[in-house]
Every structure is written in structure tokens, then in C-alpha cells.
Amino acid sequence: MTQVSSPSARGRREPGEVFGNGFTLFADMLLVGLLTSAACLPVVxxxxxxxxxxxxxxPAAGHGAPVRAAAYLAHLRARLSVASLAGGLLPPMLVVILLIDVSLLGSALPGAPAVALALVLLxxxxxxxxxxxxxxxxxxxxxxxxxxxxxxxDPRGTLLLAAGVLLAGLLAWSIPLLIPLLPGPLAFAATVVDIRSAPRHGSG
Incomplete structure (x- = not known):
């Protein structure tokens, strides 16, 4: 069952926190975004x-717990495995598909717009x-x-997450300087969607 913190619990500031309660979660997402971008540099x-x-x-999404860089590094070490590194080969494949998509959009081949749209959806x-x-x-x-x-x-959650991915893509295209920060909000969105649908999976 999803835990929801009371306003008073969220309003308390932990020792060492720089931001007030109105900006803590936002700052946490930015911090995690930077850490994730750095951890993604080897691609795999x-x-x-x-x-x-x-x-x-x-924990921050569930009950407002503060985020620590040490916690991120501990989770990263625990999740690095042969299987996860093998899965890391998929992002370069998606980049190749995107490059093909861009080349199709610039071509005059019959059916190119339809194929490009299919690749975008893929x-x-x-x-x-x-x-x-x-x-x-x-x-x-x-x-x-x-x-x-x-x-x-969970089609509703999937659509919400798809909208988040599209928004992140638009921000990356229009303001490239934001790219290192975007993994944080994306991971947070995926986490919130998963928490939201957790009771449904647990009852199934």
C-alpha cells in the first residue's frame, strides 16, 4: 500500500538539507539527474x-524522505550486473533507429513519413x-x-509516462543544456507511476 506523508512530516527539514520543503523534491530530482547522467557515460x-x-x-516519492548521493551510489553498485550491462546495449540501438528516422524524414522515398512515424512510436x-x-x-x-x-x-500510467518522455525529448531538443538533468525527472515519473499501480499488481 502506498504511503502518503502528512503535511507536517513533509514540512520538516532534515539536518544538512539546503533547500526548504518547497524545493527539496525538485533539488533531489536534479541531484539524481546529474548522478544518473554521470553513471550513464559508459552507455552500457x-x-x-x-x-x-x-x-x-x-522513498522521496512515497513518504518525502530526503535523497542522499551515497544512497544512489549504493543502489548503483547493487544493480550493476552482467544482465544489466547487456541491456545497456539497447540505447545505442535506439540511437541508430532515431538516425534512420531522421534520414527518412529528409528523403523523398514513398511512404517515408509513415515509416518515420512508426519508428518514432517504436x-x-x-x-x-x-x-x-x-x-x-x-x-x-x-x-x-x-x-x-x-x-x-496500466495504460493510463503508460500514457502519462509517454507524455513525460515526449516532454523530455522536446526539452532536450530545444535546451540541450538541460540534458544532464532530465534523467532525474524521468526516473521520478516512472517511480511515481509504478507506486500508483503497485496495489493493482499486488492484488492480481
Missing amino acids: TAPAAFAAASATLR VLGAAVVALRATALQDPHRLSVREGLLRSAA
Whole structure:
């Protein structure tokens, strides 16, 4: 069952916190976004990095607990595995698909717009499933199958997450300086969607 903190609990400031209660969660997302971007630099570590981001932000999303960089690093170490590193090969494949998409949009081939739209939807769907897979709470591990199942079982949450991915893509395209910060809000969105749908999965 999802825990919701009382306003007084959220209003308390933990020792060492710089921001007030109105900006704490926002600052936490930015911090986790920067840590996740740094952890994603080797590329193949991206699944573990996003899974660590979700695990770090889950207490903040559930009951307003403060976020610590040490907690993120601990979650990252726990999620680095051969399987997660193998899954890290998928992001470069998505980049190749996007490059193909861009080249199709600039071509005069018959049916190019339809193929380009299909590729955009494919990349968007893959991003949503990947985010849902990395947002799984322990004892679940990274699982594309579980991400697909949760995406299909919770269409409203999936659409919300897809909207978040589209917004992040637009921000990255229009303001490239924001790119290192975007993984934090994306991981938070995936975590909140997973928390929201958790009772449904638990009862199934």
C-alpha cells in the first residue's frame, strides 16, 4: 500500500538539507539527474543507472524522505550486473533507429513519413517500457518482460509516462543544456507511476 506523508512530516527539514520543503523534491530530482547522467557515460551502465535513480527517489516519492548521493551510489553498485550491462546495449540501438528516422524524414522515398512515424512510436514505446522496467521495486530485478506487462496492465500510467518522455525529448531538443538533468525527472515519473499501480499488481 502506498504511503502518503502528512503535511507536517513533509514540512520538516532534515539536518544538512539546503533547500526548504518547497524545493527539496525538485533539488533531489536534479541531484539524481546529474548522478544518473554521470553513471550513464559508459552507455552500457544506463539500465543500472536509471534503476538506481528510481530506487533512490522511491522513498522521496512515497513518504518525502530526503535523497542522499551515497544512497544512489549504493543502489548503483547493487544493480550493476552482467544482465544489466547487456541491456545497456539497447540505447545505442535506439540511437541508430532515431538516425534512420531522421534520414527518412529528409528523403523523398514513398511512404517515408509513415515509416518515420512508426519508428518514432517504436522508440517512444521502447523508452516507456525501459523506464517501467528500471522502476521495478525490489525484489524485482531489471526485466523487459515485466516492463511490458506493467505497461499493458496500466495504460493510463503508460500514457502519462509517454507524455513525460515526449516532454523530455522536446526539452532536450530545444535546451540541450538541460540534458544532464532530465534523467532525474524521468526516473521520478516512472517511480511515481509504478507506486500508483503497485496495489493493482499486488492484488492480481
